[in-house]
Amino acid sequence: MRLGVPHLGDVWIGVQAMARELDVELILPPSNSQRTLELGIKYSPETACLPFKLTLANMIETLEMGADTLFIPGGPGPCRFGYYNKVQKQILNEMGYHFEMVTQGRGLSYILKKLTNNAPMWRIVKAYMFGITKLNILEKLEREVQKVRPLEQKKGEANRIYQEAIIAVDNAASYSELRKLRRDFLKRLHSVAITKNSLPLKVGVTGEFYVLIDRFSNMDVEIELGKLGVEVRRAIFVSHLVSANPFSLLLGLREKDRAHKAARKYVSHHLGGDGWQSVGEKVLHDKDWDGIVHLEPFGCLPEIMARNIMPSVKEGPPVLNLIYDEHTSKVGMLSRLEAFVDMLRWQKRK
């Protein structure tokens, strides 16, 4: 079995680690690029959302590289994501590819058995833990990078370190190596020369999951904000998707649960996708964030609901909506960001 998995932000690092542990032959598509997008547009229905187009293109790329099994998770609840697999399967079949599609439709145990070549449970758990550790370390580093970015004297240094970290973490083969990497990279990030006595704005980034964590589709919105001297706060990380800490789960300490609770007044039920959380973040971070940048792919169902409800939320900082599709231009995004940040500065000085 040669397994192809579409991209979802940096999740590939965890998946790759697990595949190595379990001796599964994994075929990763090249990271998202203009070619990916063009492939996706060519074969997708025109009004499908951006993540659909990109994941479809990823699948085509892996099939070109020789994959014979594809895995795409399906989200629970009412969002188009859960329906991707049916449409994509149909499209790929019509293109003449032969493959097997594994989705969550047939239950978790089926997926595990199918994807891991019948590996025993303890090996699966072990591989899973190792993959998650990698993602957790990257999360820790990324949070640090978000803090350093607006202050660094030589722009782009923190990013470069983070890119190196991704490669190093991906190559690491043991826990001790990971611990060392974590220590080293944190030290390097802390020693980046920074400008003193400036207090950066804090801007939260929320919205739809895929666009939020995929740097290609959000056009490096965090890096651009960093260049404008803004400290980016993000509540959703890749590792939150896959890890489940029983304590925080039970006590409702997860950011997601807190956001849901905060939004109760405005949203009484789950909207599907991340709509509920987007509204919640606005309520939750009333005081500590100076502004919110809300990202969504064009036509996203839950986020449109969130966007409709947000203006009626009394508390919370100003919100800038950025909508992404294949026609979004980076220059347009930049001028909007600049104007938004200027406005926030002006408001803060007042």
Add this chain to the structure above:
Amino acid sequence: MYYYQYFPLLEAFFEHLGAEVVLSAPTTKATLLTGGSRLVTDTCLPVKVFIGHCLSLVEKCDYIFVPSIRCTRYKTYYCSKFLGLPDLVRAAVPECPTILNIHMDIDRGLKDMGRSIHRLRKYFNDKSGDDLKDACSDGLKALSNYRKLMLTEQLTPPQALKRVAGAPQAHPKFTCQSGRKLRVLVIAHPYILYDDFINHHLVNYLHRSGCEVSVPEMLAHEEMGNAVVNTMGRIYWEYEDVLVGAAEVYSRENRDKIDGVIALTVFGCGPDSLMVDIARRRIQAKNIPFINMMLDEHVAEAGLITRLEAFLDMIQRKREKDYASGCTSPR
């Protein structure tokens, strides 16, 4: 939005409880404009119309009933917009009267749904909730009668609703102008297909130009559902059986052949963007002509009619050609 699916149920339910049911007037341009002005621009057309209807009811009633429906069949979902409707109305129409809201989610069990309906009792001075139970069974009875009526007499929902309200037996026959008799299937969500403002009287137009129009509601839900399950796997969207399933059933070999399929979608509809694509692929594989008409607030009727005329002419010609080569029998 649920008018054509569930109105008999709701009417029976509330009338049993002694409430007077106030209906908003049919959709007009003003409905759409007022509704649209309250929402962000890329919200889909039906939701804008829905908010417009809510606005028109503001002064006219004491309570407004807006259910939030997640799923009415196990693991088959409505779109997020249905789910968040009460919240949306609250956010977009702050001046609206108290919202009666029930949360329908079969995934969480029938009990949960019962509890959610039970919560309505305080509005109706019904302490024990027995009246509510009777009202529910009344409503369900009305609903099943309504569905049976559509199925046995092959009526469209507006025709059936008129019949339920006590209209005479015969529904108006459309005069045939061109003498051709094409069988056309129109697939769309009920709130698009039967709202004559949203679809620019499309069904009437088809009747007038001599087409026999089939709609998904003329089939049993089970039949359409099975067609989806057999070909695509589990039903994911609530309207998947109406769109994909109906196309599947009508294009089967053993049925009277349909000459063409028209899909009506609205701009920005998430589920449709994928479902209609699947329906198109499956229908075109069977060599049946297919057209997708996308509607939004800027669509002009003349443009729609031109495209429809061209489509009808084309399928007419195809029929004649097929007939000449002996593929189909004359009708």
